[in-house]
Amino acid sequence: MRWRRLLLWAALIVFAAVFLMPLYVMLTTSLKDMAEIRAGNLLALPQAPTFAAWQKAWQSACTGTNCGGLAPFFGNSVVMVVPAVLVSTAIGAINGYVLSKWRFRGSELVFGLLLFGVFMPMQVVLLPMSQVLGWLGIASSITGLVVVHVLAGMPSTTLFFRNYYAGLPDELIKAAMLDGAGFWRIFARIVLPLLTPIIMVALIWQFTQIWNDFLYGVVFSGLDSKPVTVALNNLANTSSAVKEYNVDMAAALIAALPTLAVYVIAGRYFLRGLTAGAVKF
Amino acid sequence: MGALSIRNVRKTYGHAEVLKGIDIEIEAGEFLILVGPSGCGKSTLLSLIAGLDAPTSGAIHIGGRDVTGVPSRDRDIAMVFQSYALYPNMNVARNIAFGLEMRGVPRAEREAAVQRVAAMLQIGHLLDRKPGQLSGGQRQRVAMGRALARNPALFLFDEPLSNLDAKLRVEMRAEIKLLHQRTRTTTVYVTHDQIEAMTLGDRIAVMKDGAIEQFGTPDDIYSRPATRFVAEFIGSPAMNLITARRTADGLAADGIALPLSEAHREGLAATDEVAYGLRPEHLGFGDDGLPGTLAVLEPTGPETYALVETALGLLTVRVAGRLGLGVGEPVKLCWNSDAVHLFHGRSGARLV
Numbered sequence: 001m002r003w004r005r006l007l008l009w010a011a012l013i014v015f016a017a018v019f020l021m022p023l024y025v026m027l028t029t030s031l032k033d034m035a036e037i038r039a040g041n042l043l044a045l046p047q048a049p050t051f052a053a054w055q056k057a058w059q060s061a062c063t064g065t066n067c068g069g070l071a072p073f074f075g076n077s078v079v080m081v082v083p084a085v086l087v088s089t090a091i092g093a094i095n096g097y098v099l100s101k102w103r104f105r106g107s108e109l110v111f112g113l114l115l116f117g118v119f120m121p122m123q124v125v126l127l128p129m130s131q132v133l134g135w136l137g138i139a140s141s142i143t144g145l146v147v148v149h150v151l152a153g154m155p156s157t158t159l160f161f162r163n164y165y166a167g168l169p170d171e172l173i174k175a176a177m178l179d180g181a182g183f184w185r186i187f188a189r190i191v192l193p194l195l196t197p198i199i200m201v202a203l204i205w206q207f208t209q210i211w212n213d214f215l216y217g218v219v220f221s222g223l224d225s226k227p228v229t230v231a232l233n234n235l236a237n238t239s240s241a242v243k244e245y246n247v248d249m250a251a252a253l254i255a256a257l258p259t260l261a262v263y264v265i266a267g268r269y270f271l272r273g274l275t276a277g278a279v280k281f
Numbered sequence: 282m283g284a285l286s287i288r289n290v291r292k293t294y295g296h297a298e299v300l301k302g303i304d305i306e307i308e309a310g311e312f313l314i315l316v317g318p319s320g321c322g323k324s325t326l327l328s329l330i331a332g333l334d335a336p337t338s339g340a341i342h343i344g345g346r347d348v349t350g351v352p353s354r355d356r357d358i359a360m361v362f363q364s365y366a367l368y369p370n371m372n373v374a375r376n377i378a379f380g381l382e383m384r385g386v387p388r389a390e391r392e393a394a395v396q397r398v399a400a401m402l403q404i405g406h407l408l409d410r411k412p413g414q415l416s417g418g419q420r421q422r423v424a425m426g427r428a429l430a431r432n433p434a435l436f437l438f439d440e441p442l443s444n445l446d447a448k449l450r451v452e453m454r455a456e457i458k459l460l461h462q463r464t465r466t467t468t469v470y471v472t473h474d475q476i477e478a479m480t481l482g483d484r485i486a487v488m489k490d491g492a493i494e495q496f497g498t499p500d501d502i503y504s505r506p507a508t509r510f511v512a513e514f515i516g517s518p519a520m521n522l523i524t525a526r527r528t529a530d531g532l533a534a535d536g537i538a539l540p541l542s543e544a545h546r547e548g549l550a551a552t553d554e555v556a557y558g559l560r561p562e563h564l565g566f567g568d569d570g571l572p573g574t575l576a577v578l579e580p581t582g583p584e585t586y587a588l589v590e591t592a593l594g595l596l597t598v599r600v601a602g603r604l605g606l607g608v609g610e611p612v613k614l615c616w617n618s619d620a621v622h623l624f625h626g627r628s629g630a631r632l633v
Binding site for chain 1: 331333352353354358359360362363364366367368369370379380383384427
């Protein structure tokens with residue numbers, strides 16, 4: 001028995017090490033200077049840890065012809081992700097409420113069509129979407145990106161919420177109707193307070209999707225509205241005399257930090273929300 | 282003026298006819314039971330009365346007012362649901378006051394109503410708790426409190442006791458009856474349990490396949506069941522029914538002549554095949570009568586059910602106390618011909 005347990009632990013540690021290795025290399029490389037990197041000891045700890053590469057990635061690295069670092073693009077991502085996540089989650093909550101508790105003739109069909117949106121490859125919508133954004137006069141702007149992300153995320157959030165609502169008894173809604181509450185009051189007073197777990201799921205999911213998106217970002221943004229993912233790509237591809245691995249690594253970590261932080265802070269809600277009907281009636 | 286009047290109400294879903302023309306009329310203060318097996322349409326009928334669904338045709342009047350197209354909240358009704366449907370995020374007091382709050386009743390009045398209802402149902406000590414912290418019986422009380430708070434013109438219950446254990450069910454049944462005697466609010470109560478129906482109802486509508494089989498007082502239903510279905514559904518143990526054929530001078534089954542009263546004889550003319558019904562309490566053991574052997578004994582304490590194997594089939598006999606006989610012993614069954622129920626062999630309608 002003890003040997004088996006030991007073996008199990010050993011296997012788990014090996015797997016964890018394999019998965020954590022790239023992160024380790026990124027982190028240590030970002031804290032080294034170029035001389036140390038050129039020495040070639042990829043796995044060694046930095047001899048004189050320095051945040052110079054981080055500072056450069058943030059403030060002064062060149063992405064294409066612009067040499068202001070990632071900071072402005074990081075800002076773009078924040079300005080894009082906050083409204084896009086909030087609006088797509090809110091719309092999903094209302095959509096799910098209607099599709100599961102206020103059914104109407106054809107609501108199943110509407111839901112079926114929405115599901116198409118979940119499975120449709122993103123590439124399909126690129127051309128028509130850019131056409132529409134042009135008509136609306138918000139092409140190449142952060143507003144345009146927000147609209148695109150809200151539309152692209154709505155099917156998933158609707159699906160999350162609808163499935164969660166399916167676990168809420170219809171009698172709850174009927175009781176509130178008899179008590180004299182209408183559509184919005186029932187939503188605000190009875191339903192909304194029960195949604196915390198699934199709201200967390202939708203927020204985390206949408207945040208990750210939108211923050212990490214590259215395709216929409218590269219297609220629909222203009223010169224000064226690029227999200228951080230696109231800027232990161234440009235930074236890594238901008239050719240200069242030497243390839244500054246430490247700056248590239250620091251930039252990649254900066255771009256990944258927000259999603260990592262969200263998982264660390266709210267990850268347990270994510271699991272809880274997905275595995276539960278945890279609400280007791 | 283009737284307190285509740287249901288007039289030729291029909292409901293169809295696609296091609297399925299769930300309610301086939303229901304007519305019911307009750308007076309203010311009466312306790313109406315809708316009873317029947319699952320799928321008989323009783324819950325659908327309750328939803329129509331509540332306004333949670335609309336009838337395909339027909340009209341519903343509450344307190345003399347046609348409410349057929351009126352939304353639930355304007356019908357002056359309150360309902361207790363099978364799952365209780367308490368709002369999980371609100372404490373008991375807010376659950377009870379929610380309906381009043383939605384109707385713009387001032388805070389002081391709401392609090393007074395909560396106190397009144399809490400005193401009536403003895404739930405004063407629970408007012409600050411959330412529904413998740415309550416037992417089944419307590420939730421049941423709170424659900425009733427929520428319905429009582431508004432003083433509705435009509436009280437609706439949808440199988441409110443079916444989620445409780447047997448002992449609590451009997452307690453709450455008595456409590457609902459007591460409550461009704463005190464408030465005298467007109468009530469419609471849906472159940473599939475014939476004991477609840479008999480014990481609570483002033484009037485009972487026995488339903489089957491979307492139609493009313495019989496509508497009457499509990500006494501009517503028990504002592505003069507209108508159809509064979511009602512006779513079998515109401516009463517426990519169920520009525521003994523023997524398939525019999527008409528003979529020159531009465532009825533016989535398997536060559537054995539069955540005793541009939543004069544009144545029965547006159548009503549027989551219409552049919553050949555007849556279901557001959559006897560309630561278990563109307564059968565007794567005697568020195569003379571139908572011979573049989575005791576097959577099973579079911580003592581319940583105050584009374585004993587004896588299943589007797591006879592030439593007419595297995596018959597249930599209900600006797601008070603304990604029976605001083607053992608399984609396998611020969612017995613003779615006798616009964617009074619006045620206690621016999623006769624039903625048409627094919628339609629199941631009562632004869633005489």
